[in-house]
Amino acid sequence: MSLPPIRIAVLGSGFFGTTLAVACTSHDAFDVVAICDLDLASAIELAARVDARALGHPDELAVADDVDLVMIATPNHTHAAAAISLLKAGKSVFVEKPLAITGLDALAVVDAARESSGKLIVGHVERTMPGIKRMFHAARSGSLGTLLEGYGSRARLVHVPDGTESWWKLDRSRSGGEMLHEIHELDLLTWIFGEPVDIRATVGAPQRAGAHLEDSVHKTTLKFASGAVAHHELSTSAHVPDWRLRVSGSAAALEANLRTGVVSQFTDGRLTDRWGIFDSEPANASLKESAEQPQAYGLPGADSPLWMQAAVDCELAEIAAAMRGEDSVLVDSPARAVLAATEAISQAEAARSGAAAVSLAGV
Ligand SMILES: NC(=O)c1ccc[n+]([C@@H]2O[C@H](COP(=O)([O-])OP(=O)(O)OC[C@H]3O[C@@H](n4cnc5c(N)ncnc54)[C@H](O)[C@@H]3O)[C@@H](O)[C@H]2O)c1
Known part of the structure; x- marks a missing residue:
């Protein structure tokens, strides 16, 4: 029925x-x-x-x-x-x-x-991508051994269209800034490794004259209760683009490269398995093609690329499961990533004002 x-x-x-x-x-x-x-x-x-x-x-x-x-x-x-x-x-x-x-x-x-x-x-749509979900289950099932190290990055040049100076996505008081607006990989790390017990963060000065993106280079190190450590990098000023998630354990490591649509498994330094971020080849090809284009935030009226539609289809299946009380990857740790991001932001800001004080003392 x-x-x-x-x-x-x-x-x-x-x-x-x-x-x-x-x-x-x-x-x-x-x-x-x-x-x-x-x-x-x-x-x-x-x-x-x-x-x-x-x-x-x-x-x-x-x-x-x-x-x-x-x-x-x-x-x-x-x-x-x-x-x-x-x-x-x-x-x-x-x-x-x-x-x-x-x-x-x-x-x-x-x-x-x-x-x-x-x-x-x-x-948290990236949790629902089949290749990423498989990484989560591998980490949780123990097949990677004891979790030791993680890495998440989203580094790119974000194109800011003309005429969007008052756009909410460029206004930190409404977007929360890049760490919150682009929270996906930080969410994946804290979803897979658990609640961080220590966070060390730093932020660079805004890099691009004429752009309205603030705090465009963030580097954050997280330590977890298990003893595992992860590093997170976010940049909207990167000429060398990168978009990946790595989970390393004592027995094996997995790395998702979201610019190529591929998840690779390594054991003893050798490639031992690989699978797609999506189960569909056209969706993986669309992800790869998008990564090669100039990056921009979605404007009202724009169409989502095929890979994003595929991701939303995966997300809808998880939403339906959650609504029916079945297992869903979208209900676990709902606030953890925001708490980690806001702690990283306040640490980075404190470090920045500390750095200013040091340089003034030098004068
Ligand atoms: N998961 C993803 O990959 C992904 C991608 C894009 C956007 N988003 C998220 O989706 C949300 C919307 O982003 P968007 O790109 O559609 O923005 P948008 O500016 O295109 O659309 C926002 C809409 O909200 C309306 N609005 C503003 N304040 C409102 C209020 N208080 N009540 C009712 N309507 C209000 C605006 O009129 C506008 O139509 C954001 O939180 C963004 O982070 C997620």
């Missing part, structure tokens, strides 16, 4: 809300019933495309009897308040990354979920 569809509302009808809503329409588990955006004209346009009704204020979702799950795809600084108010109304929420832009707000969402009949699901 087939299960009734999960009735979805999408909050935010910009670039990613559109990707999510359109993907839901081709997935049997979901029925998109409402699209909500403060920009009602945008909500109306997407609602027409997915055959749903349009709403102009998030409060209308809290009282909508025909909505089971709200997908929150609004600017990052609005996630926590929207999620808390919907959870208080008994709705389940899928919150796009990052869950919040402060540690306190992330914990407040987790508290609201604990007291709600609704579920909290966080959009």
